[in-house]
Amino acid sequence: MIEARDLRVKAGRRMAVEGVTLTLGRGVHGLLGPNGAGKTTLIRTLATVLRPAEGKLVVLGGTDPRQLRRRIGYLPQEFGHYRRFTVREFVAYVAWLKEMPDRDVPAAVQRAIERVGLADRADDKLRTLSGGMIQRVGIAQAIVNDPEVLLLDEPTAGLDPAQRLRFRELLVELGADACVVVSTHLVEDVAAACTDVVLLREGKLVFQGTPAQLAAAGTTEHVGDTPIERGYSAAMGAPNRIGSW
Amino acid sequence: MNAHHPSEEMLRRYARGDDMAADQLWAVESHLETCAPCRGRLAPEPIATAVWAELAPLIERMPQMPRTHAWRRRVHGWVSPAAGPWLVMILLVTAAAVALDQLGSGAGVSLVLLIAPVLPVLGVAASWGRALDPAYELTAATPRAGLPLLFRRTTSVLAVVVPGLTAASLLTGLGPSRWLLPCLAFTVGTLALGALVGITRAAIVLIAAWVLAIVAPTIAFSRTSVALDLAATPVWAGVLLLGLAVIAVRRMAFTGLEANR
Structure with missing residues (x-):
């Protein structure tokens, strides 16, 4: 569904993604890496709001960009919203921006709101919701058009532990028939919900494989409390002394 | 054998599991054990069941709230x-x-x-x-x-x-x-x-x-x-x-x- 070859993307003057080659199909792909590794720039490029400086990117067979965007769901890292809108109004507005047919909108909006567990707050204004609920509105607007490619940038930020567990279930559900790319810096999210892990470091791809393969890469020498954290440290080439950043 | 059948109201309350006095509850229960017609009255109304079966998928599909203005x-x-x-x-x-x-x-x-x-x-x-x-x-x-x-x-x-x-x-x-x-x-x-x-x-x-x-x-x-x-x-x-x-x-x-x- 997503194919990138030698992708190089600038963020401002800096080259934030430097030659990434990867193929992503159906399933949940965890995009891991330290802050500044190029995760957000890569997701923005996949969402077609940033144009690559070099390289080739084909999303969903590479049709006309406008057609393509109707089949994408995107949650930016900073989910900007209109505080005076209700949950339902906001999700419906995004459905309109995504050019969904008018007659499908009310039912699709209701379903998206139910999937993120906000049905009882659907007609409340966004300014009355908590941070975790706002984040769930963000997920609802991303899935309202039943996207084939779903791009979520740090979706678990602001969710409490119980909500994160429920969110992982939703991810698995969505990954059954869509290509879901989730960027995160929480290694345990990836271990629980992802079929595939992509590791970025300084704009370069340093690992792609299953969570089990990542866990296998770590040894007791590496920093981390769980096998997958140790695998992450190993793949990142992190200094394996306790106390170093 | 037991001529004193419970009223419609009583049966409905029993079926819903509403709060009932213990003696009434006991009376209804023991009556139902022995009276087949009353057990029949307890069973769900076939028409209501049929209507509900038709309605449920519609309700599922239709938003519960009014459309946005x-x-x-x-x-x-x-x-x-x-x-x-x-x-x-x-x-x-x-x-x-x-x-x-x-x-x-x-x-x-x-x-x-x-x-x-x-x-x-x-x-x-x-x-x-x-x-x-x-x-x-x-x-x-x-x-x-x-x-x-x-x-x-x-x-x-x-x-x-x-x-x-x-x-x-x-x-x-x-x-x-x-x-x-x-x-x-x-x-x-x-x-x-x-x-x-x-x-x-x-x-x-x-x-x-x-x-x-x-x-x-x-x-x-x-x-x-x-x-x-x-x-x-x-x-x-x-x-x-x-x-x-x-x-x-x-x-x-x-x-x-x-x-x-």
């Missing part, structure tokens, strides 16, 4: 949701300028004329700029992002600014030919410069340039700048056309994050 949706198809408060502010500023002109505080210089070009710049920045539109990134990633939505939003800004200024110019006796072209040229100029460096930056640059080059000298010397003279009309028309050309060439900038900077 149609007029609000139609308005937001044109007006950026972030621009509302700014449009109100634009009207208030216009009214304030008229009031000050009427009081004659401008010493021969019309304030309405001075603010006319920069009013739409604020509205445009609120409609497409990163600084004032919180959902800019979300919008930029949707299929509607691009020239058509940009023109809708700009039109909605002008639909507020131009009638406001028309009313203002009627009240202050100013010809529309004096302010209409500068106003349109600044609107298109913001979009054109925005396609190159981002709308927010473009708005800041243009407002700063306006203040330094026109407003400051006008106030300092108490006479209307030549830029607002009728003789400058061809220049404003030229700027307008140049701006439109730049927008046409750089239209793809509005489908990404470039124009939001």
Whole structure:
């Protein structure tokens, strides 16, 4: 569904993604890496709001960009919203921006709101919701058009532990028939919900494989409390002394 | 054998599991054990079951809440949701300028004329700029992002600014030919410069340039700048056309994050 070859993307003057080659199909792909590794720039490029400086990117067979965007769901890292809108109004507005047919909108909006567990707050204004609920509105607007490619940038930020567990279930559900790319810096999210892990470091791809393969890469020498954290440290080439950043 | 059958009301309460006195509950229960017709009365109504079976999938599909207000949706198809408060502010500023002109505080210089070009710049920045539109990134990633939505939003800004200024110019006796072209040229100029460096930056640059080059000298010397003279009309028309050309060439900038900077 997503194919990138030698992708190089600038963020401002800096080259934030430097030659990434990867193929992503159906399933949940965890995009891991330290802050500044190029995760957000890569997701923005996949969402077609940033144009690559070099390289080739084909999303969903590479049709006309406008057609393509109707089949994408995107949650930016900073989910900007209109505080005076209700949950339902906001999700419906995004459905309109995504050019969904008018007659499908009310039912699709209701379903998206139910999937993120906000049905009882659907007609409340966004300014009355908590941070975790706002984040769930963000997920609802991303899935309202039943996207084939779903791009979520740090979706678990602001969710409490119980909500994160429920969110992982939703991810698995969505990954059954869509290509879901989730960027995160929480290694345990990836271990629980992802079929595939992509590791970025300084704009370069340093690992792609299953969570089990990542866990296998770590040894007791590496920093981390769980096998997958140790695998992450190993793949990142992190200094394996306790106390170093 | 037990002639005392429980009433319909009693059976319904039993079926629902409502609170009942212990002796009544016990009586109904022991009666049901021995009386087949009453057990039959307890079973769900076949018609109700059939109706429910038909209704359930419909209810599943239909939203439980009323649809969002149609007029609000139609308005937001044109007006950026972030621009509302700014449009109100634009009207208030216009009214304030008229009031000050009427009081004659401008010493021969019309304030309405001075603010006319920069009013739409604020509205445009609120409609497409990163600084004032919180959902800019979300919008930029949707299929509607691009020239058509940009023109809708700009039109909605002008639909507020131009009638406001028309009313203002009627009240202050100013010809529309004096302010209409500068106003349109600044609107298109913001979009054109925005396609190159981002709308927010473009708005800041243009407002700063306006203040330094026109407003400051006008106030300092108490006479209307030549830029607002009728003789400058061809220049404003030229700027307008140049701006439109730049927008046409750089239209793809509005489908990404470039124009939001």
